[in-house]
Amino acid sequence: MILPKLAVDAVILSQQELAADVFRMVVEAPAIASQAEPGQFVQLRLLTGSFVLRRPVGIAEVDEKKGTISFIYRVVGKGTKAFSELVNGEVVNVLGPLGHGFDMTAHHPLIVGGGMGLSPVLLYAAAMQGRADVLMGGKTADELFWEKLYQPVTGQIFCTTDDGSRGTKGFTTTLLPKLLQDNAYDLIVACGPEIMMKGIARIAREHGIRCQVSLEKRMGCGLGACLSCSIDTTNGQRKKVCKDGPVFESGEVFA
Numbered sequence: 001m002i003l004p005k006l007a008v009d010a011v012i013l014s015q016q017e018l019a020a021d022v023f024r025m026v027v028e029a030p031a032i033a034s035q036a037e038p039g040q041f042v043q044l045r046l047l048t049g050s051f052v053l054r055r056p057v058g059i060a061e062v063d064e065k066k067g068t069i070s071f072i073y074r075v076v077g078k079g080t081k082a083f084s085e086l087v088n089g090e091v092v093n094v095l096g097p098l099g100h101g102f103d104m105t106a107h108h109p110l111i112v113g114g115g116m117g118l119s120p121v122l123l124y125a126a127a128m129q130g131r132a133d134v135l136m137g138g139k140t141a142d143e144l145f146w147e148k149l150y151q152p153v154t155g156q157i158f159c160t161t162d163d164g165s166r167g168t169k170g171f172t173t174t175l176l177p178k179l180l181q182d183n184a185y186d187l188i189v190a191c192g193p194e195i196m197m198k199g200i201a202r203i204a205r206e207h208g209i210r211c212q213v214s215l216e217k218r219m220g221c222g223l224g225a226c227l228s229c230s231i232d233t234t235n236g237q238r239k240k241v242c243k244d245g246p247v248f249e250s251g252e253v254f255a
């Protein structure tokens with residue numbers, strides 16, 4: 001069922017710095033909390049200052065009982081800097097939930113995430129209630145603060161770091177072939193830098209395992225109207241990341 005999109009003024013209940021320049025914002029938005037599906041996102045708008053465009057951010061956590069949703073975001077520019085300066089009790093406008101999320105029918109999925117890509121897949125991990133394992137990659141051990149967020153909601157956690165300071169030295173693509181050999185995964189869900197997702201998609205194809213990827217594009221409306229997030233798919237069709245995605249079958253977007 002396609003439900004109407006909601007734009008609500010949501011009160012900020014907490015802001016916490018999880019790591020350098022990475023924040024978790026919890027807001028009160030019961031109607032969005034009751035509709036949100038893993039992989040969907042929202043568009044946030046500040047009610048003060050001169051910000052016209054909304055900023056897209058994945059829904060990282062949902063507590064339906066409390067009516068709250070949370071976002072985990074990195075400060076990269078003016079908009080995210082302004083979000084990080086909001087304090088408890090202030091209000092942010094939240095439009096969502098937007099887009100299409102992950103397939104929820106897998107029995108034993110593997111989540112592969114790199115950097116801030118680990119944020120939207122956290123909700124997928126929680127929804128899988130321990131059936132999902134996760135392979136997370138970062139440059140250094142410090143970037144894998146995600147482990148403590150995933151521990152309560154996932155099965156096994158595998159880590160890779162570029163410098164070998166935590167887990168296997170290398171990239172997520174270094175360890176993935178061994179994990180696919182040793183475990184009977186029926187779906188890979190990937191979110192992170194595009195180069196990582198392309199590599200994951202290629203390895204999944206070689207092992208005959210279905211793979212879904214969550215794409216990021218610069219967005220305007222978030223509703224399929226402005227075309228700013230259009231992409232070419234492998235069969236030559238144009239699709240909009242905000243409306244047709246952000247989650248796609250990997251073969252649809254990576255040759």
Ligand SMILES: Cc1cc2nc3c(=O)[nH]c(=O)nc-3n(C[C@H](O)[C@H](O)[C@H](O)COP(=O)(O)OP(=O)(O)OC[C@H]3O[C@@H](n4cnc5c(N)ncnc54)[C@H](O)[C@@H]3O)c2cc1C
Pocket residue numbers: 041055056057058059071072073074075076077078079080081116119120215216217218219246
């Ligand atoms: C569907 C979707 C979900 C997202 N979920 C998250 C999330 O959960 N956590 C998170 O930290 N970020 C997420 N992002 C990225 C986030 O939207 C951008 O970092 C943010 O809009 C930047 O705004 P700004 O004003 O701070 O930066 P700007 O001043 O607009 O830009 C600063 C830098 O960020 C880059 N940037 C801007 N917009 C995007 C974008 N859409 N994607 C990638 N890079 C961008 C720019 O190229 C520039 O280098 C998501 C993006 C999309 C499309």
Ligand code: FES
Pocket residue numbers: 218219220221222223224225226227228229230240241242243
């Ligand atoms: S952001 Fe406007 S069409 Fe996707």
